Amino acid sequence: MPRISVAQLFEDNRNKLHLEWLAGRDGGVKELDSENLKDSPQGLIGHLNFIHPNWIQVLARPELNHLNALSPVTRQQMLHLLKASELACMIVAGGERAPQHLQALADTMHAALFGSPFDSVELMWMLRPYLARALAESTTMHGVLLDVLGMGVMITGDSGVGKSELALELVSRGSGLIADDVIELYRIAPETLEGRCPPLLKDYLEVRGLGVLNIRTIFGEAALRPRKNLKLIVHLEKPAGTEVQYVERLPLKPGFQEIMCVSISKVTIPVAAGRNLAVLVEAAVRNYVLQLRGIDSTRDFIARQSQQIQGREQ
Numbered sequence: 001m002p003r004i005s006v007a008q009l010f011e012d013n014r015n016k017l018h019l020e021w022l023a024g025r026d027g028g029v030k031e032l033d034s035e036n037l038k039d040s041p042q043g044l045i046g047h048l049n050f051i052h053p054n055w056i057q058v059l060a061r062p063e064l065n066h067l068n069a070l071s072p073v074t075r076q077q078m079l080h081l082l083k084a085s086e087l088a089c090m091i092v093a094g095g096e097r098a099p100q101h102l103q104a105l106a107d108t109m110h111a112a113l114f115g116s117p118f119d120s121v122e123l124m125w126m127l128r129p130y131l132a133r134a135l136a137e138s139t140t141m142h143g144v145l146l147d148v149l150g151m152g153v154m155i156t157g158d159s160g161v162g163k164s165e166l167a168l169e170l171v172s173r174g175s176g177l178i179a180d181d182v183i184e185l186y187r188i189a190p191e192t193l194e195g196r197c198p199p200l201l202k203d204y205l206e207v208r209g210l211g212v213l214n215i216r217t218i219f220g221e222a223a224l225r226p227r228k229n230l231k232l233i234v235h236l237e238k239p240a241g242t243e244v245q246y247v248e249r250l251p252l253k254p255g256f257q258e259i260m261c262v263s264i265s266k267v268t269i270p271v272a273a274g275r276n277l278a279v280l281v282e283a284a285v286r287n288y289v290l291q292l293r294g295i296d297s298t299r300d301f302i303a304r305q306s307q308q309i310q311g312r313e314q
Contacts, residue, residue, distance in 0.1 A: 024106030157236030
């Protein structure tokens, strides 16, 4: 399962959030583990909370004033609640000065204490997407992931069916390549899958007969995308013999494929001689966009046909 250390969180966001390591230097080895987070009643990040402690506690002026206003005995009892939690780190936001008792707590419980000049709400707003990506549940799939007309499209199919050749033609028509052969999918939100490319395969597309092509070198920077949310799966299917004539011509129900409990729209395109697959994929994307707007061409045609038949019967 994905995990990140507190030290990695600090380094990855150090420049963006102007983080400063104030105390708890040995707390950098602590880890945020997606499996533990999923099973824990604690929140991931939020303002100082003693009832449902967050893994990352953010303290701004109101929280610091509240702690400073408590009697030493009461404050010690409240801080003891933090010790009992699975605290990963604390961040003092808004450029506030971290009180001595907070620095002592960080050193005692080996939890890093950071400082940032950013307002607490803005700081959490910037950290949440980072944490969602870093701790996202992930899987890998075989295929090609492209940005086609602004939509993340994954082309799947049996080996040798023509996925890479189709991807090459789509790139030449203006689409962007994200990943070929191995696609890393991350569930960054309950209903959102983000596709990325493994570092080893970045920029490359393998085409039978041509070998491995560097898309960045051939087509330029604009032909690549670092990541894209997956919206549509196009499955290439090579029917045996004359089976292509038996493929459903008017599918009444939209197809779906479930990946990590997320349903992704799916269309199946039969591969046959003379078919322009690039045009078909672009048409499938445009049709998907229309369906998102509530326009279903197949259903509209069937409704028109039924209305015509009823008119003749009358």
